[in-house]
Amino acid sequence: MARVAYTVTATLPDEPTRDRYERWLTGGHVQQVVEGGASSALVVRLSDPPMSVQSRYEFPSDAAYQGYLRDHAPRLRAEGLALFGPGSGVVFRREVGTILEFDP
Numbered sequence: 772m773a774r775v776a777y778t779v780t781a782t783l784p785d786e787p788t789r790d791r792y793e794r795w796l797t798g799g800h801v802q803q804v805v806e807g808g809a810s811s812a813l814v815v816r817l818s819d820p821p822m823s824v825q826s827r828y829e830f831p832s833d834a835a836y837q838g839y840l841r842d843h844a845p846r847l848r849a850e851g852l853a854l855f856g857p858g859s860g861v862v863f864r865r866e867v868g869t870i871l872e873f874d875p
Contacts, residue, residue: 784860
């Protein structure tokens, strides 16, 4: 069963917005995604491009990811858009992929 990587990159207009966004992520949003089916999560402040923050999630299977999309993502995305939606200067990009196993 292949694991799924789900990444959300937010590009933020300024430091105060970035700081507020990071507090929102680490103050409960990321935990809610984990409770919704992700097996792990990371929040990464990117160096390049500047003023960008990634939320990286791993789901144990496509079924778990699909369950998250169906049962949890609509509410969590609506909350994010209410706080950082149009007019805030925040731009979101989502990426989804299959995690490949490797033998180091």
